[in-house]
Amino acid sequence: xANEAAAHDHHDDHKPAFWTRWLCSTNHKDIGTLYLAxxxxxxxxxxxxxxxxxxxxxxxxxxxIDDFQFYNVLVTAHGFVMVFFVVMPAxxxxxxxxxxxxxxxxxxxxxxxxxxxxxxxxxxxLILLIMSALIGDGPGTGWTVYPPLSSSDxxxxxxVDFGILALHVAGASSILGAINLIVTxxxxxxxxxxxxxxxxxxxxxxxxxxxxxxxxPVLAGALTMLxxxxxxxxxxxxxxxxxxxILWQHLFWFFxxxxxxxxxxxxxxxxxxxxxxxxxxxIFGYLGMAYAMSAIGVxxxxxxxxxxxxxxLSVDTRAYFTAAxxxxxxxTGIKIFSWxxxxxxxxxxxxxxxxxxxxxIFLFVVGGVTGITLANASADLVMHDTYYVVAxxxxxxxLAAILGMFSGFYYWIxxxxxxxxxxxxxxxxxxxxxxxxxxxxxxxxxSGLAGMPRRxxxxxxxxxxxxxxxxxxxxxxxVGTILFFVVLWKTLRSGEKVADNQWGEGATTLEWTVAxxxxxxxxxxxxxxTGKAPAE
Amino acid sequence: xxxxxxxxxxxxxxxLFASVAxxxxxxxxxxxxxxxxxxKSPSAEAVYDLNVYLLVIxxxxxxxxxxxxxxxxxxxxxxxxxxxxKTTHNTLLEVVWTAVPILILVVIAVPSLKxxxxxxxxxxxxxxxxxxxxxxxxxxxxxxxDEIEFDSIIIEEEDLKEGxxxxxxxxxxxxxxxxxxxxxxxxxxxxxHNWAVPSLAIKLDTMPGRTNETWVSINEPGDYxxxxxxxxGVNHGxxxxxxxxxxxxxxxxxxxxxxxxxxxxDNAPKSTxxxxxxxxVATR
Numbered sequence: 083x084a085n086e087a088a089a090h091d092h093h094d095d096h097k098p099a100f101w102t103r104w105l106c107s108t109n110h111k112d113i114g115t116l117y118l119a120x121x122x123x124x125x126x127x128x129x130x131x132x133x134x135x136x137x138x139x140x141x142x143x144x145x146x147i148d149d150f151q152f153y154n155v156l157v158t159a160h161g162f163v164m165v166f167f168v169v170m171p172a173x174x175x176x177x178x179x180x181x182x183x184x185x186x187x188x189x190x191x192x193x194x195x196x197x198x199x200x201x202x203x204x205x206x207x208l209i210l211l212i213m214s215a216l217i218g219d220g221p222g223t224g225w226t227v228y229p230p231l232s233s234s235d236x237x238x239x240x241x242v243d244f245g246i247l248a249l250h251v252a253g254a255s256s257i258l259g260a261i262n263l264i265v266t267x268x269x270x271x272x273x274x275x276x277x278x279x280x281x282x283x284x285x286x287x288x289x290x291x292x293x294x295x296x297x298x299p300v301l302a303g304a305l306t307m308l309x310x311x312x313x314x315x316x317x318x319x320x321x322x323x324x325x326x327x328i329l330w331q332h333l334f335w336f337f338x339x340x341x342x343x344x345x346x347x348x349x350x351x352x353x354x355x356x357x358x359x360x361x362x363x364x365i366f367g368y369l370g371m372a373y374a375m376s377a378i379g380v381x382x383x384x385x386x387x388x389x390x391x392x393x394x395l396s397v398d399t400r401a402y403f404t405a406a407x408x409x410x411x412x413x414t415g416i417k418i419f420s421w422x423x424x425x426x427x428x429x430x431x432x433x434x435x436x437x438x439x440x441x442x443i444f445l446f447v448v449g450g451v452t453g454i455t456l457a458n459a460s461a462d463l464v465m466h467d468t469y470y471v472v473a474x475x476x477x478x479x480x481l482a483a484i485l486g487m488f489s490g491f492y493y494w495i496x497x498x499x500x501x502x503x504x505x506x507x508x509x510x511x512x513x514x515x516x517x518x519x520x521x522x523x524x525x526x527x528x529s530g531l532a533g534m535p536r537r538x539x540x541x542x543x544x545x546x547x548x549x550x551x552x553x554x555x556x557x558x559x560x561v562g563t564i565l566f567f568v569v570l571w572k573t574l575r576s577g578e579k580v581a582d583n584q585w586g587e588g589a590t591t592l593e594w595t596v597a598x599x600x601x602x603x604x605x606x607x608x609x610x611x612t613g614k615a616p617a618e
Numbered sequence: 619x620x621x622x623x624x625x626x627x628x629x630x631x632x633x634l635f636a637s638v639a640x641x642x643x644x645x646x647x648x649x650x651x652x653x654x655x656x657x658k659s660p661s662a663e664a665v666y667d668l669n670v671y672l673l674v675i676x677x678x679x680x681x682x683x684x685x686x687x688x689x690x691x692x693x694x695x696x697x698x699x700x701x702x703x704k705t706t707h708n709t710l711l712e713v714v715w716t717a718v719p720i721l722i723l724v725v726i727a728v729p730s731l732k733x734x735x736x737x738x739x740x741x742x743x744x745x746x747x748x749x750x751x752x753x754x755x756x757x758x759x760x761x762x763x764d765e766i767e768f769d770s771i772i773i774e775e776e777d778l779k780e781g782x783x784x785x786x787x788x789x790x791x792x793x794x795x796x797x798x799x800x801x802x803x804x805x806x807x808x809x810x811h812n813w814a815v816p817s818l819a820i821k822l823d824t825m826p827g828r829t830n831e832t833w834v835s836i837n838e839p840g841d842y843x844x845x846x847x848x849x850x851g852v853n854h855g856x857x858x859x860x861x862x863x864x865x866x867x868x869x870x871x872x873x874x875x876x877x878x879x880x881x882x883x884d885n886a887p888k889s890t891x892x893x894x895x896x897x898x899v900a901t902r
Contacts, residue, residue, distance in 0.1 A: 142784070150852045157849075224849045230826055231809040231851055236753075321827020327810060328825065361694070362702040367712055392812060392848075393823045394830035397738040401731050408723045412716060419715040422686050427703035429696045440687065447683045451676035454726065460733035461672065463665050463819040464654060467812060467847040531654050532647035533816035535847045538855030542785045542845075544647040 097602050108194035110179045111600060113201050115498070117175030120201075121168050121487075122567075124208060128163035129563060131156045133556055136522075140553035142543045153539040154222030159215045161225030162245070165345065166252045167208045169483045173348035174256070174294075175201065177490050178263055178287045180498060184593035184600060185281045187272030187609040192265040200259040207252030214244030221245045224537060226334060227308065229319035229327050234312045243312060246305045253298045253305075260294035263287055272592070272605070274612030278372070281591045282365060285372045286351025289379045290344050296383070297340040304333035328393055335386035342479050343382045347375055349486025350417060353439045355591065356489050357421050360436035361428025362588035367420045374413035374420075381410050391462040400459035407457035414450060418443060433585075434508045438489035441516050442482055449477025452527065470530025476523045488515075488566070496584045500599030501577030508569050515562030522555030643840025643863075645817035646786060655817040658837045661737035662819035668733050675722060737819060740833035743801035747794065751804075751811030751824035751846070754853035758792045763873045768880045772856050786843045791860040793876070795869035796836045804830045812848035815859055823848055836863040 097103055107113050135156055138147045147153045179197065183190055191197045214221055218239035223232040232242050267288045271280065280288075307318040308330065317323030319330045358365045365371060385407045391400055421443055430436070452474040455461050465471060496502055525548040534545045541549065583594040596604045645655055657666035693699065748759035752769075760766040770788045778787060794800055804813055806824035814821040815834075822830050836842070844859035864872060 150855070154849065154852070154854070222849075222851065228810060228849070231849065236809055236851060321825075326827070328828075363704065364706050366706050366708075368706065370712055392821050393810075394825055394828060397735055401734060404730060404734065405727060408727065411723060412719050415719040416712070416716060418683065419711075422683070422690060423708070423711065425690045425694060427699070427705055428694050429699050429702040430691065430694050431696050432691075440691075444684065444687060447680055451679055454676060454723075455669065455672050458668065458672070458726070458730040458734075460665055460730050460737060461669055463661070463737055463821050464669070464816050466821050467814070528650075528652050532651040533655060533844070534647070535814070535845050535855075537849045538845070540785060540855055542646065542783060544649050544651065544783075547650045 108198055110183050110191045113197050114176050114179035116201050117171045121172035124163050124167035128160050131160040136553045136556035139549050142546050150539050151219050151222045155215050155220030157537050158221050158224055169345045172487050182287055185284050185591050187592050187605045188270035189605050191262050193262050196258050196262055200255045203251050203255035207248045210248035214241045217241050229330050246309050253302050256294050257298050260291035263291040272608045272611045282354035283351035286347045289375050290347045293340045293344050293379050297337045301337035331390050335389045339386040340382045345479055345483050349483050352486045352490040353442050356435045356439040356493050357424050359585050359588040360431045361425045363428040366423035371420050374416040377413040391459045392466045404459045435489045435493035437512050438485050442485040446482045467536055468530035469526040469534045472536050473523050473526035481519055496580035497598050501573050502580045503573045511565040511569050518555050518558030518562045522552055522559050525551045643838050646843040659818045659834050664733035664736050665819040668729050739831050740799045744798045746801045749804045749813050751806035753808050753851050754857040766876045766880055786858045788860045791862040793862050793872045795866045796839050796863045799835050802832050809850045810848050811846050811850045814847040815842050815844035839863050
């Protein structure tokens with residue numbers, strides 16, 4: 083539509099040989115594919131860990147894990163792997179790399195070779211993280227690595243240091259990736275595509291990249307302080323020598339809270355594209371949507387201490403963080419209602435990506451309202467550190483992010499591979515997965531309300547019922563996950579060839595104007611977007 | 619008010635939502651429990667009411683969004699509505715869905731902050747209890763009762779007696795009088811722990827190098843259970859909290875007995891000579 087010439091530019095489809103192509107790649111699509119593959123491998127690792135945890139928790143008493151340090155190591159590694167090596171690589175490295183240049187009509191990322199080093203640093207980080215769990219006793223600190231538990235007094239041996247290095251390396255990877263995305267989005271948009279005409283997915287990635295750039299250096303600083311505390315005799319976090327363990331928590335959560343938006347904002351972007359496409363309507367309130375995401379990003383930096391309500395903050399401080407945290411519900415509400423308004427009056431087609439988008443909206447609302455409860459420092463007197471919190475963040479951050487990734491996968495796999503997913507099997511996968519995760523996580527609200535603490539390998543017998551149900555849900559989710567890999571296999575092996583714009587008139591963004599699969603090089607001549615409506 | 623609303627629900631249904639209260643109050647969760655443990659202190663009552671109030675608001679929001687989604691899918695699917703509209707703006711609607719959530723949040727914030735300030739600390743404490751977290755047990759000190767001091771350690775599964783709940787029972791429960799404003803001072807000897815009793819709405823970190831303060835006034839005699847609520851290492855799941863709340867006169871009897879019982883405790887008085895002298899008297 084926008085650029086017929088670039089769409090069929092096959093003579094530029096020359097690919098380098100295998101090793102050069104995949105190890106030394108500077109092509110945004112290949113690097114995106116590498117990120118997606120890494121994310122899937124990490125998802126299997128992180129998923130196996132959580133299934134093992136759920137097997138242990140299926141009944142009261144000790145089933146499989148009689149080494150409780152190992153239990154804590156699994157809890158820690160599951161969190162790290164899912165946050166840093168599943169969601170972030172898939173969303174930002176994978177879909178961001180693949181589709182930001184395609185959506186803004188750019189030939190590639192601004193810094194293709196930096197793109198390569200971002201990916202390989204991530205791979206190194208994943209290896210370091212897995213090593214940290216296998217060396218010595220492993221880090222049994224939780225993903226929040228609170229000192230003094232993470233100090234050398236209570237975690238001697240090299241495993242926590244390996245974990246710190248893993249995060250340093252993964253953090254450097256993300257910072258480089260973020261710089262690359264920001265520069266690409268600011269400088270390489272097609273002529274006429276103003277900031278206010280970018281697709282919302284590009285907006286989401288831009289805001290995410292800015293959050294990464296601001297938040298990750300704080301984590302890097304805190305990790306360095308912890309590393310020197312552990313190895314070089316400093317005492318930033320050691321109260322016996324005048325340090326303060328709460329300082330760590332402030333630094334960690336100043337990074338950690340924006341991090342949860344880093345995880346969910348790209349999903350917001352994907353859902354916006356999918357809802358608009360399958361309602362055959364432009365997005366409702368485009369500017370409101372873009373600036374709601376910006377507002378979430380800004381407010382996300384001033385609410386961090388709601389993770390720390392029980393550390394002994396003064397009551398006025400907790401009152402402030404209660405109020406500030408609840409404010410986030412406002413832009414989030416704008417997004418939910420704008421998605422509903424986009425569908426209102428539309429001509430909705432329930433393709434698999436749309437099913438995932440609808441599930442995303444509903445589950446995000448469920449997780450969002452429990453977030454309103456948890457925003458209250460007073461309610462936190464009974465909720466903090468219970469399974470209610472576990473249920474909450476698995477709904478808003480785990481599930482919503484995974485549903486966003488599935489939605490994006492089904493939406494774009496035709497563009498990425500040139501092949502269509504098998505319809506019936508994909509719908510089955512959707513239903514099995516959705517039923518599984520709800521049976522898995524919903525009962526955790528109840529065990530949390532009843533008072534069950536997180537991160538314990540055994541629990542009082544009263545919690546047996548909900549935990550058993552939860553473990554049954556984990557098994558169903560496992561089946562849903564295996565089905566996904568079957569879908570992936572069948573799509574790549576024997577999927578039907580798809581048209582350049584497989585979704586028809588609802589899909590208006592630039593990636594649908596190039597061939598499917600997208601040629602190795604696209605948009606070597608910029609498409610002219612002057613005067614075109616917002617590409618939403 | 620909301621608790622009265624709940625009272626209208628038949629008792630059998632309510633039983634599912636709350637733990638059973640009987641003559642000997644035992645506050646811990648029960649199988650398939652769906653809602654919070656019954657509140658047994660002024661702060662816990664405030665927090666409980668707030669949570670009921672929040673639940674009502676949140677259920678309404680979720681059902682509203684669900685109903686909208688169902689209507690949209692029925693009314694605007696491609697069969698029912700083959701030609702999509704092109705509407706992308708409606709200023710009034712956008713103002714409404716920004717303003718209404720703000721109002722809801724204000725309505726939530728008022729009782730929430732009231733409960734927060736109520737639960738924070740007491741200005742007229744009648745006694746003080748010091749709680750110290752250790753890997754992996756609690757130490758309790760009664761500075762107003764001749765510094766009675768003892769450790770409270772989990773009872774292993776094979777040593778449990780009839781009626782003692784698994785993973786919640788300790789060798790020495792902490793005794794407190796009912797209807798008394800108790801100042802709680804919390805600290806830790808090693809890593810961060812968290813002293814939490816759900817039915818009393820207490821949840822505060824014990825932080826090495828700091829003393830955190832909160833308070834409790836227990837409404838009725840009984841057994842109140844809780845668990846460490848901050849990951850503190852290998853045996854984090856195995857340092858329960860057991861409060862035995864007694865009427866004031868029985869508490870006084872316990873104090874007299876405890877002064878003798880814990881006088882020669884290895885963990886007791888490590889420093890001041892005054893306390894050692896008193897302990898000597900007590901032993902004689």
